Amino acid sequence: MKLYHMPDSGNSYKPRLLMAKVGIDCDLVEVSSRDGSTRSADFLARNPIGKVPLLELDDGRYLAESNAILLYLAEGSRFLPKDQYQRALVHQWLFFEQYSHEPNIAVRRALKIYEERHVLATPQRLQETLEGGNRALQVMETRLRQGPYLVGDEMSVADISLYAYTHDAEVGGYDLSLFPSVRDWVERVSEDADHIVM
Known part of the structure; x- marks a missing residue:
């Protein structure tokens, strides 16, 4: 398989992290929305939406959207529960993400780290995203006070999906010390993932 990805994209990080945890080998093909390569005719022929990540299967079919890729790659693994209700809870968290x-x-985070987006980083936009992000983190905090992972007692693709941007939320100006259960969860999910760089 091939994974078309942008190295510093959290959405691209999700499948790379899952593949590392499951032990799936995949060729990585770097493309970027910043240099226009995701808008090239060649890439758009693979994924008309022009975004990464994009998974190319061995048989030549393509699968886009990070959470759909997670669900595909996790099939049959410990990262996707067999129980119907728990699988639905995984989907619930993926939609929440x-x-x-x-x-x-x-x-x-993007408004702060990508120079070309600084013009969009108005005080109002930054405040809105700070408040919305803190609300999302509080939802996670409430759940994670009840158990070690978002669904049941085992890590799932729900955790991997939400970890991708939560683990470096402080880059965007969020204070994870306000969410101690989230902070502890980040540590649990990050085990054996330190070599997978975002």
Whole structure:
């Protein structure tokens, strides 16, 4: 398989981290929205939405969207529960990540680290994303006070998905000391992942 990815993208980090934990070998192909390579005709032929990550399967089919890739790669592994209700809870957290967490925590990080986005980093936008991100972190804090992982007592792709941008949320200006259960969870998920660089 091939994974088209942008090295400093949290969404690209998710499948790389899962593959490392599961032991899946994959060729990495670097592309970037910053240099326009995700908008090239060649890349758009593979993924018309023009975003990474993109997984190319051995049979030539393509799969986009980071959380869909996680679900595909986790099939049959310990990272995707067999129980129907627990699988639904995994999906619940993946939707939460895309609709409540990523639009605030990842966006605020991008506004701060990518020079071309600084013009969009208005005080109002930064405040909105700070408040929205803190709300998302509080939701996670509430759940993680009840157990070690987001779904049950075992790590799942829900944890990997939300870890991708949470583990460096402080880059975006979030204070994880306000969320001690989230901070402890970050430590648990990060075990054996330190060599997988975002």
